[in-house]
Amino acid sequence: MSEIVDHATPHTYRPRGRRRLAVLVAGTAAALAAALMSPSSATQPAAGPDDQPWTNASLSPDARAAALLEEMTLEEKVELTTGDQGEAPSAFYNAPIERLGIPELRMADAGGGIAARGWTLPDTGETATAFPAGAALGATWNPRLARRYARAVAVEAKATGHAMLLGPGSDMGRQPFWGRIAEGMSEDPFLTSELTTPYVDAVQDESVIANLKHYAGYTQEVDRGNAQDSIIDPRALREVYTAPYADAIAKADLGSVMCSFNEVNSVFACENDLLLDTILREELGFTGFVITDFGAIHSTEPSIEAGTDMETGTDAFYGDALLAAVQDGRVPESLVDRSVLRILRTMFAIGVFEGDYTMTSIPVTEHGRLARRVEDQAITLLKNDGVLPLRRRVRSAVVIGADADVTGRLGGSFAVKPTYEVSLLDAMRDVGRRTGMRVRYAAGNDMVNGTSMIETADMTAVPSTVLSPEGGAGDGLTARHYGNTTFSGDPVTRTEAQVLYDTGFTAGVPAFANLYSSQVPPVPDVGGTGVAAGQSVAYTGTLTAPATGDYRLGLTGWGDATATLDGEEIIDMTGGPGRQAVEATVSLQRGESYDLRIEYAATQPLVALQPGSLLLQWSPPRRAVSPAIAEAVRQARRSDVAVVYARTYESEERDRVSLKLPQSADRLISAVAAVNPRTVVVLSSGGPVTMPWRGQVEAVVQSYPGGQEEGSSLARVLTGAVNPSGRLPMTYPVSEQQLPPGIENPWDNIGDTTVEFSEGVNIGYRGYIASRTRMLYPFGFGLSYTRFSYRGLRTSTLRAEGRRESTTVRVRVRNTGRRTGAEVVQLYAGPLPGLDAPARKLVGFAKVTLRPGRAAWVRIPVSRRSLSYWDDASSSWVTPRGRVRLLVGSSARDIELAGAITVR
Template identity: 45%
Template sequence: MKLRSRLFSKLVALTVIGAIAAAPLQIANAESNDGGARPWMNTSQSAEKRTELLLDAMTLSEKIDFVTGNVNNNYGFYNAPIERLGIPALTMADGPTGVRVANPEIQDKQSTALPTPIALAATWNTTTASEYGDLVGNESFNTTHNVLLGPGFDIARLPWGSRNFESMGEDPLLQSKMGVAYVNAVQKYPVIATAKHFLLNNQETDRFTVNSIASERAMQEVYLRPFAAAIEKASLGSAMCSFNEINGTPACENKEVLTTMLRDQLNFNGFVMSDYGANLSTAPSANAGLDLETPGDPYGFWGSKLMNAVQNGEVSEDVIDEMVSNILYQMFDKGLFDHPAVNKQIPAAEHGAKAQQIAEESMVLLQNKDNALPLKADSLKSIAVIGPDADNYATVGGSSLVKPTYTVSPLEAIRKRAGKGVEVKYAAGTDPISTADIMNGPSAIPSSMLSPVDENGNVIQGEHGLRAEYFNNTNLEGQPSVVRTDGQVNMNLGFYNYDGLNGQSSKLTPVPGDLNGRMSARWTGAIAAPQDGEYTLSLSSFGSSKLYFDGKLLIDNKGEKVATEKATLQLKAGESHDVRIEYRTDWTDGDSDFGGLVRFGWEAPEEVTDSKMQKAVDLAGKSDVAVVVTRTYESEGYIDRSDLDLPNNQEQLIKKVAAANPNTIVVQMSGRAVQMNGWQDDVKSIVQAWYAGQEQGDAIASVLFGDVNPSGKLPITIPVDEHSTPVSDEKQFPGVNGDAEYSEDIFVGYKGYEKEGIQPAFAFGHGLSYTTFDYRNLKTKAKGNGQDSTIEVSLNLRNTGAVTGAEVVQVYAGKLPTSVATPSKQLAGFAKVELKPGKQQRVTVKLDPKAFSYWDENKKTWVMPSGQVPIYVGGASDDIRLTGSVAVKGSGK
């Protein structure tokens, strides 16, 4: 299968998702069109019996149509209804960060944009996870959807992962507990939750083809556990298999994974659907355990091909019956037949308020020198708010992009909260963040250094950027289809440029979608350095790119893969030089996942500041406090950054602002780790705000001014830099010759940092408060043995500060009494407790027996060794306040 067509299939699915009739098919206990009775509509029967009755009434052709996804204007990208039998359509919606409504006839495609799941995980609060799931389930049902494509259970293995924002962290126990609460709440409605992606879908780079190589033990102890918990404790309705290969076999035709692990071991009785275009075969996928094929390239591998496979004996009709039964059972069990989804207006203000509460609880106070936070409005006269999108709504791209019912920017909220007595001024400091900033390489040259030319080649004075000409061919031939001024040469088309998918700054004008495939472009104008010095200019691209400087070819990037080519020059302040950049999507393989991808970048001397940044620095220097709001761009697609840098000159912005104002606070909006070692010591406070949804502004302001005491804790480890992680080897990421080796094995995230002795910037579980907590009097006890053990700890927790606050008590199990390698510390349980000043509470935490066990690959089971296990209790994995031990009675040695 061609990679380009596989990507296009995903794009089609994302574009038409939810494109259904405003009123879904209404079904009642009635007779069929031919006058025959429909006994399966009798609600007094069990889901199993109703499934059996309906299956008996279906023809083989209807069964195969039912399990084959389809693209049509009425029902979107999933299987249509079978009206003869009263079977409703499965009306699906993307949902990891809220409900992505794609049908413009449904509430103008709007729903509540929630904080991303990584932010939810930062609350460490299963009650909040339940509230989140309840809101998503409610909005799914009331926007005509009965299947939610979420939550995401992909472990955040890579600190730089572009889809980490959809994950609930790097620890399987945290994910499990939050995920169970989420799924249970969603499925209180007649909505089926779909856990994704099954399995080892932990990178976007080469995601269609990468072979994820992991041990059975790593899969069982780390990557399977959230799915297993949702199956056991939340009656998970559906799972989605992924694009990648697993130990050499594509995920959607991997019988070891889909049948042996998922069905036989975990007792999954839901149905497995493929990611969109992820099914690559007919009989192998059907026989491996796939139940529902979503649309593929261009028409998929099931349908008539599956019928032929049945007729020629490659697939038995019993297998088809099992597929159909798995889907029908969940539809009956979850109420889809009896309670059709509706189009009921979402209460925007009410749900927005809930989104704000979740966002406030998710904020993590990483650093707070000299108690710089909270801000006190009555003692401030001026605040500088700085950042490229501080006055805008920052969100993600891809299938998680939600069209919000309304938005509140950080600038708007800070102004409102500061009040009339405080002057709040804004300066962008850098150009807006764009979809191209997901790509590695030096930051784009600031627009303030560039001047466009007119059609005659004359520099246009007073304007910034370059003249851009876009062509619908790869040779810059004929008349351009688009001519305009671009502030920067920083472009990422294809998947990231489809309407409604990019999620980029509203300050940027997107490139028309007809340029998403093969195209070429030319940018012309002039560049002038702000100060004398040595500058390195660069072109990062996939496809050939050339830079002509004063008419001479300076950089020639062949672009056979995503790469950066550089040239160093001595430039004088204010001296104008002609520049011309030519770019072509002339990929050598004749096909690609990518669209146009190019950036004109720079590396400047440390002392250099362009004019836009200088305005921000000047504003900061004359303000009492500077709040720098930074952000990344993240999305599903085909790229993970392999560095942890802030894009588009934002690191330089922080340094310059901090030098001008010692009272600098950084608010970081991202779903992944960001490198801070270049500026962390220069700023007073750092708030990890994630992508906090449509109420991000109010949530940020509430934390900055102390209306809310931050209680978020990191669900990931933030490393010092990309070289200081347990997964920094190229063989681990992005992989070599198509193989990504999970050689860190079970030592994922903080377990790997501790094993390798790598000191992170901020440890897993870290998060400060505006108050303090005291831990005392640890007690442990255990009874039972093996996986039936009951293990718990108790302690006294006291709020020793002056304000009410919530603390997450984290309990870690130490090395197990066995010769088998186990982590020196792994999360065993946690509890979130809110206390008023001076108040104390006895806190009891029940621990997960799996934290005291390991997976035995020979016995194919969990083994708990007998003996004493160290217990560590504290406020983070590196902030241990109490230590003890517990004696466990195991199931083996």
């Protein structure tokens, strides 16, 4: 086996012959004449009909767009800038303009695969390959693999009839509570750029327009629809939040950008002239088109003036409103022409007019293997005291966790209905069949869901196994759902495992029921009223105490709720707006059953997309163990190894209230580890979690939301068939209180829509290092089943001016262990000379695979841009001269070698 080095940069991107649009609106006749005189059109014979020159594929995209614009009526131009609603197959869709041969523009909600939105394939229905989440791709630190991943997603986009991909996500993982943190690649702008750029390039090579999102400074869900205002200084805006766009434009000719929900410096992103005109088009040279996120547009004139070219998802401000604004003289038609040219030119350049988007079958097996390969390289070993890999002497193992028989996936627009799934339990049982190892299973807790995101830090959902419905048979409570907020009329009655009432976007009900399948039955639509209109529910049954002592019982959510125990009201959560958390302490006796009644009315929506939510949670005495945990402990005591699978739940529209594991997982892990020291914890979380049990277990494995082959990859890593090579794309804090300056839980400030990005360019690990805040696990961290040594750091001079854009740093890496493995060699720059700069920032990396005892010189290019900074005084990028300290290591904290590079 030869040694393999995957360099991070520079990439070689294949040109597609696309030219930048030089003349946009200086009179369409002039634009047409200029375009037709371009070299690509002057040297090619006309091939299209005389009355439709834009159908001639030999002409330049500029010429074709200008020719087509000449023939469009004002109404048709406005139609092209406005997404179709009503009868459209999905929210992001533009119908064809058949008179002119303009094809439909169907846009796929995507990133980790194609979401089910009104399409059905002959063999696989509305299922597609569910790839690992963006954070998992980030954890691979492998740009070449990102290209393969993206190509497969693009192939499935075409197969499902889409000419445009609403992805990838390039948002920075600024704060760990964010519900969409796993959709982006990382907390670092350099790593994110190195992965999103080949992703964009590969997608557009398949004649699918890539739409990089969300532009810009979008880092939380709390108040996202309430004019949340990201206050970002000019330098951080360019060095951090628009950096991935810069590379994707320069190296991959990015076709489209989605403007985000939030304001940036008090101006909505979709009407922000600084973002869209000054930075995106003037500074970065973007020639594609800008679309809105669903409901992110708030105006007509300011939006089209700033450079938003297409309203998608809604038709409130373009469509008839834009048409009237042009007819009234409030908007010059030349601005509409400018947007139309951008849209058409991109469609021509990427091949949409000639592309074949006929729905067809997808390569299920091939893409499933690729999903597994990505997850193989993403899984990150955080701790290993020797229990892994599992040896042949392991005769029995117990897999624990209610979610161990499903795979980790995200909710919201990132959700995909998979073609098939291999859970950890499935894969471990297969290992058992092949090796003779006995594999047991115990649920231990309850499955996570959207309501899990609102568990508070000091409490957790009351488990189903301490609850009994009316009549006493089984677990859970009797739930009566009413089609009003007064508990009147005929209810829908059923047994539900826990008090987990949730409606709206995160629950997938009602309008978003097709987004993803919830493990909790959705709230019923009683009498056709629609749950968003306001319903109520009464839960009745008993609670049986597993131990004697004081219990803190609590209700949290929004709306009005009460709790009574043995006929006495103990909690009153009524009258307050926003999210509430009300609790009471009660003394209970072991084995005693208490009548429980919870009444809830969804009277006070948090926001329009979250009309109602309620969770019954508790903090029991330390010795109180639910029957489910007790059974897991029993099985763990009988087994050589215990593998506990713990998930979080993440989705757009909601941030996590706490960084702890939900559904009693922390208590479950501690109880299992107390009886079986050989406990392995698998974390299928999109972002960081706290680990109060870390010192009790022998191994911790991070799998991220790993897609439909997550279980296969986990089994391969746990048994040693795959040597883990994933590295963290984000920093894990020690606790929720130990975060770097400027980072706060957005729930703590709900209603205060101003969010100060006071850390500036010190995002993520940079902020931890600058403030000397302790990290649980640093950015870039990950263990292996082998070991590596570093020596011989060699650098050369980089010139601040001139034609040479980069230099190369070399380091000798040796595999000193007994297993073939891959190391991610990370190169960090110290402070730039004479400048207030990050104490440490990533400027290069390479992933090298080495056999035992073998060594290789790893070459890491360092670009001039990575050592430059934005100077607001001169409105330009500046490369300072002098010596810049370089640090080489296996994470942002674990540095092996130090040196310097001279910039002249």
